[in-house]
Amino acid sequence: MCQIKTGGSCSLILQLIKRFIASYTINKSSSAGEMTQRKSSGKRSSTAVEEEEDDSRFTQPTTSQVQKGMEKLTKAQIDEKTTELVQYILMKDQKKIPIKRADIVKNVLKEYKNVFPEIMNRVQQRFEQVFGFKVVEIDTKNHVYILINKLEPAEGSEMTSGNPKTGLLFVILSLVYMKGGVVPEGLVWNTLKKMRVDPGERHPEFGDVKKLVTDEFVRQRYLEYTKVPHTEPVKYDFTWGQRAEVEVSKHKILEFLGELHSQDPQRWSQQYKDASSQRSSRAPQPSTSSQR
Amino acid sequence: MKRGRCPDSGDADPPQNGTSDDGMRVRDPEAGASNIDSQPDTNDEVDSAHRRDIRSRYRVLISSIQKNREDIKITEVLDEANVLFKEVHQAREAALDSQLLVVASDLGKEKASQLFSEGLSFDPSTFVQHTLSFMGLNWLEEEGESSDEGAATSHGSLPRNAWRRLARRAEACFRSTPAFHFMYGSFQAEPPPPKPRVERQRKAPTKEAKRIMPTQLKKMEESLQEATEKEVERILGYLQQYHAQDPTSPISYYEFVINPHSFSRTVENIFHTSFLVRDGLARMYMDEDKMPCIGPVEDGMAGDGRAPVRKQCVIAISLQGWRELRRDLDIQESMIQPPKSQTK
Numbered sequence: 056m057c058q059i060k061t062g063g064s065c066s067l068i069l070q071l072i073k074r075f076i077a078s079y080t081i082n083k084s085s086s087a088g089e090m091t092q093r094k095s096s097g098k099r100s101s102t103a104v105e106e107e108e109d110d111s112r113f114t115q116p117t118t119s120q121v122q123k124g125m126e127k128l129t130k131a132q133i134d135e136k137t138t139e140l141v142q143y144i145l146m147k148d149q150k151k152i153p154i155k156r157a158d159i160v161k162n163v164l165k166e167y168k169n170v171f172p173e174i175m176n177r178v179q180q181r182f183e184q185v186f187g188f189k190v191v192e193i194d195t196k197n198h199v200y201i202l203i204n205k206l207e208p209a210e211g212s213e214m215t216s217g218n219p220k221t222g223l224l225f226v227i228l229s230l231v232y233m234k235g236g237v238v239p240e241g242l243v244w245n246t247l248k249k250m251r252v253d254p255g256e257r258h259p260e261f262g263d264v265k266k267l268v269t270d271e272f273v274r275q276r277y278l279e280y281t282k283v284p285h286t287e288p289v290k291y292d293f294t295w296g297q298r299a300e301v302e303v304s305k306h307k308i309l310e311f312l313g314e315l316h317s318q319d320p321q322r323w324s325q326q327y328k329d330a331s332s333q334r335s336s337r338a339p340q341p342s343t344s345s346q347r
Numbered sequence: 348m349k350r351g352r353c354p355d356s357g358d359a360d361p362p363q364n365g366t367s368d369d370g371m372r373v374r375d376p377e378a379g380a381s382n383i384d385s386q387p388d389t390n391d392e393v394d395s396a397h398r399r400d401i402r403s404r405y406r407v408l409i410s411s412i413q414k415n416r417e418d419i420k421i422t423e424v425l426d427e428a429n430v431l432f433k434e435v436h437q438a439r440e441a442a443l444d445s446q447l448l449v450v451a452s453d454l455g456k457e458k459a460s461q462l463f464s465e466g467l468s469f470d471p472s473t474f475v476q477h478t479l480s481f482m483g484l485n486w487l488e489e490e491g492e493s494s495d496e497g498a499a500t501s502h503g504s505l506p507r508n509a510w511r512r513l514a515r516r517a518e519a520c521f522r523s524t525p526a527f528h529f530m531y532g533s534f535q536a537e538p539p540p541p542k543p544r545v546e547r548q549r550k551a552p553t554k555e556a557k558r559i560m561p562t563q564l565k566k567m568e569e570s571l572q573e574a575t576e577k578e579v580e581r582i583l584g585y586l587q588q589y590h591a592q593d594p595t596s597p598i599s600y601y602e603f604v605i606n607p608h609s610f611s612r613t614v615e616n617i618f619h620t621s622f623l624v625r626d627g628l629a630r631m632y633m634d635e636d637k638m639p640c641i642g643p644v645e646d647g648m649a650g651d652g653r654a655p656v657r658k659q660c661v662i663a664i665s666l667q668g669w670r671e672l673r674r675d676l677d678i679q680e681s682m683i684q685p686p687k688s689q690t691k
Contacts, residue, residue: 145527146527148524148526148527149526149527149528151523151526186524188524202524203522203523203524204522204523204524205522206522207522208518208519208521208522216511216515217510217511217512217513217514217515217516217517217518218511218514218518219510219511219513219514220514221514221517221518221521222482222510222511222512222513222514222517223510224517225513225514225517225520226478226513229474230471230474233469233474234469234471239457242471245471246471246474246475249471249472249475250475250478250479251505260510283453283457284453285449285450285453286413286416286453287413290416302521302522302523303520303521303522304520304521304522307519307520308520311516311517311519311520312474315474315477315478315481316473316474316477318467322467323467323469324467
């Protein structure tokens with residue numbers, strides 16, 4: 056995508072063109088499709104429903120602009136906004152749907168949007184120091200954030216009652232990972248069927264399985280469901296989503312798989328190499344958490 | 348994936364080049380035809396039929412790739428296509444040929460990405476088996492029991508918390524945050540002040556309304572209860588009076604209750620009479636003709652048994668029945684006079 060340089064009336068035209076193109080592009084996560092739907096439904100004045108705003112209106116302020124903006128604000132105002140944003144992110148995290156920068160600007164920062172980077176820094180600090188969480192931008196192009204745990208899950212944390220969806224997700228993620236990172240949807244459905252989870256039938260625990268896997272998990276960015284070109288009838292592939300790349304430890308997946316198969320995980324040499332590189336690229340983690 | 352082309356087949360524009368992204372793009376037909384068309388117009392009909400045949404065979408090949416993505420042997424398909432291509436002279440068939448190439452190469456790419464030769468292979472079925480065992484699947488259960496679970500692999504059933512068990516262990520692989528929920532639900536600090544105002548306003552009207560209510564209610568209740576009791580007493584009076592006139596002859600029940608002029612009064616009479624029987628002030632019995640009769644209970648008669656023998660029956664009467672009884676028993680006048688004042 057072309058860079059939008061501010062200044063001059065042509066920038067407005069460029070922004071309009073960019074928005075026009077964005078709304079007609081078939082986006083994988085279908086966020087563009089959502090945007091066109093919302094725009095056509097007209098304005099809604101209720102504050103309960105948050106409208107999603109096109110991020111292209113927000114231009115990243117320069118450092119000098121941020122500094123100037125910060126000088127005008129009192130400490131109390133800055134703290135208040137920081138706290139509000141922390142709470143906002145915590146609430147949005149409940150459903151595990153990623154948070155858009157445009158929403159943050161529109162719903163929380165509003166007139167403070169010119170100091171967005173500074174507030175974000177403070178929010179990061181707050182999360183890390185108080186909660187042990189980390190705000191990660193999983194999509195630098197569209198500026199989408201998620202909240203992950205900075206700390207590793209503690210040993211013996213099996214005391215918690217697990218969310219069954221996590222189990223299902225684990226099966227799919229493992230399958231995709233062990234099969235090279237891309238898997239045709241047919242393989243996923245067949246494997247699930249062998250586990251008594253049939254996408255064609257209503258499952259007592261998961262309900263509409265197909266919707267859960269292709270819609271909920273995809274919106275949460277655990278999975279990506281992409282169309283395979285030139286297929287008739289249309290077929291899709293599954294890959295790891297942006298959240299999974301950041302939140303899931305490949306090393307731990309291999310470890311568990313090794314336990315299941317009574318095997319040394321190093322025998323899966325390709326995957327093991329890949330997992331080790333993921334481990335080293337991530338910052339070293341402090342001691343275990345007592346979050347549970 | 349290499350595809351050998353016989354150089355003697357077609358001269359110009361091999362359609363491989365520009366079609367990697369979009370197999371449907373057709374090159375300029377005019378340019379193509381003038382270059383390739385080596386045969387002049389002899390046997391036009393045969394020629395077009397032949398071309399139709401080629402096109403249909405191409406389409407068959409394309410659909411075979413799309414239908415059997417898993418099992419198809421790409422090399423065989425390509426060999427066939429090579430043979431076909433020898434006969435291609437015009438752009439229309441060439442376009443189909445290029446479409447076939449695109450589809451075949453997509454499939455090839457897909458298969459190549461699925462190849463994973465290094466290290467131990469991973470078999471989904473084995474994975475499923477091990478995972479099901481971990482989840483607590485009971486393999487030894489008989490097939491008959493699990494046959495109602497549905498199509499897929501029977502043998503054994505999963506315990507209820509199977510997926511939870513898996514999730515508990517799998518969660519260790521995730522660095523996810525626990526979801527944040529307010530303990531007492533979310534609230535905003537603003538609403539409380541307006542509330543007392545609203546309540547106070549509402550209280551005033553309700554008090555007044557309540558004051559009016561009790562007086563009305565008292566009146567109504569009195570009238571209902573008293574009316575019934577009075578009626579019952581009055582009917583008892585009639586009964587005793589008639590009995591006193593002729594103690595020996597029984598009073599026919601129907602003659603007693605039926606009011607020949609009004610069906611509704613008849614029903615009321617039956618209703619009130621039933622109270623008398625219930626309270627032990629009147630008794631009903633059958634005479635020689637099996638007709639029901641009614642008579643007052645005298646004090647002396649109670650000495651028979653201290654606990655009165657309770658028998659119940661239900662008396663029903665319809666408009667038709669009332670007319671029949673009135674006619675058959677020839678009732679001209681009612682024995683129970685209707686009450687004078689009616690508050691209905």
